Amino acid sequence: MQTCLVDASKQNIEQAARLLKAGQLVAIPTETVYGLAANALDNTAVRAIFKAKGRPQDNPLISHIASMDMMTQVVCEISPAAHQLAQQFWPGPLTMILPKAEGVADAVCAGLQTASVRMPSHPVALAVIKAAGVPLAAPSANLSGSPSPTTAQDVFADLKDRIPMILDGGSCDVGVESTVISLVQETPMLLRPGYITKEQLEQALQCEILMSDAVLHALQKDEVAASPGMKYKHYAPKAHITIVQGSFAAYQKYVKDKDAFCLCFEEDACKLQNPCVVYGSEKDANSQANRLFSALRELDARGAKYVYARCPKQEGVALAVYNRLLRAAAYRLVNLNG
Ligand code: TXA
Numbered sequence: 148m149q150t151c152l153v154d155a156s157k158q159n160i161e162q163a164a165r166l167l168k169a170g171q172l173v174a175i176p177t178e179t180v181y182g183l184a185a186n187a188l189d190n191t192a193v194r195a196i197f198k199a200k201g202r203p204q205d206n207p208l209i210s211h212i213a214s215m216d217m218m219t220q221v222v223c224e225i226s227p228a229a230h231q232l233a234q235q236f237w238p239g240p241l242t243m244i245l246p247k248a249e250g251v252a253d254a255v256c257a258g259l260q261t262a263s264v265r266m267p268s269h270p271v272a273l274a275v276i277k278a279a280g281v282p283l284a285a286p287s288a289n290l291s292g293s294p295s296p297t298t299a300q301d302v303f304a305d306l307k308d309r310i311p312m313i314l315d316g317g318s319c320d321v322g323v324e325s326t327v328i329s330l331v332q333e334t335p336m337l338l339r340p341g342y343i344t345k346e347q348l349e350q351a352l353q354c355e356i357l358m359s360d361a362v363l364h365a366l367q368k369d370e371v372a373a374s375p376g377m378k379y380k381h382y383a384p385k386a387h388i389t390i391v392q393g394s395f396a397a398y399q400k401y402v403k404d405k406d407a408f409c410l411c412f413e414e415d416a417c418k419l420q421n422p423c424v425v426y427g428s429e430k431d432a433n434s435q436a437n438r439l440f441s442a443l444r445e446l447d448a449r450g451a452k453y454v455y456a457r458c459p460k461q462e463g464v465a466l467a468v469y470n471r472l473l474r475a476a477a478y479r480l481v482n483l484n485g
């Protein structure tokens with residue numbers, strides 16, 4: 148199958164909607180990362196997503212909606228907490244898990260009784276959903292296990308010849324996937340950190356929320372994941388990455404005689420002798436989120452074998468960056484603090 152990579156013009160958005168209504172797949176831009184979309188009410192179409200990505204069958208998908216009316220096609224029992232979060236953060240990079248609605252395709256929920264839903268803020272994503280007239284199931288548009296795509300060219304590199312169409316909407320603003328919160332147990336639980344922070348969610352709900360262990364730790368053998376996606380290897384470039392915790396001075400000394408790449412902040416690069424790939428500014432977690440996945444892809448493109456990464460903070464938006472980097476590094480961490 149030939150893949151057309153086209154700009155997100157009005158005509159191309161209409162063509163995308165026609166393909167989606169006919170059960171085909173289209174990669175679309177969102178404000179977080181590019182998504183690989185199919186009609187969430189069409190089981191055969193959704194199954195094609197798993198095939199194109201090589202995604203494990205037991206990993207459920209997020210359904211994307213363009214209006215609150217569409218929400219009931221995906222989930223039911225929309226609690227006051229869900230209404231509150233929708234009002235405050237939608238359209239935007241927040242995904243909520245709620246009991247699933249009847250009509251949502253089985254393949255979307257991967258056998259669970261819950262479904263996940265989000266209203267993206269990217270104008271192209273919203274326009275495609277509206278034109279298709281159905282909720283769109285869409286995981287990140289990468290091959291399963293590789294870094295999420297933040298440009299249409301990243302999608303093309305992974306899914307060329309596997310899908311008919313990629314809509315190019317430029318590079319993604321946020322750069323890491325949406326925050327995922329589960330609202331199906333008594334106390335809400337953060338399953339995946341993102342641009343909407345735990346602190347913002349607690350402020351909005353006026354209560355403390357739990358954080359899944361899988362955010363910061365590898366699951367133990369036989370441990371059941373609250374979110375199936377968390378048990379898989381993720382975001383892994385070909386390079387062997389190790390995260391280095393500690394001051395810049397300690398890092399500089401540690402990498403000095405190593406034949407390895409540095410994955411560092413932009414302030415660091417001029418002070419290091421190693422080849423460097425930068426991911427944002429030490430002072431600006433949003434810029435780190437925005438750059439992380441493209442930096443991981445750049446390391447591969449430059450043939451990096453061993454990489455030492457500066458460590459992001461573990462709060463606010465930086466927690467999302469830390470969570471993704473930890474998986475990219477298969478949890479390898481060196482602590483140079485005291
Ligand atoms: O920003 C995003 O969320 C992007 C864009 C395209 O919207 N999408 C995305 O989808 O990151 P994906 O499939 O790569 O990640 C969805 C995550 C997975 O970890 C999955 O296991 C979890 O959400 N998830 C989905 N439905 C779930 C459910 N019912 N219960 C628990 N976890 C769920």
Ligand code: MG
Pocket residue numbers: 286287295
């Ligand atoms: Mg993904």
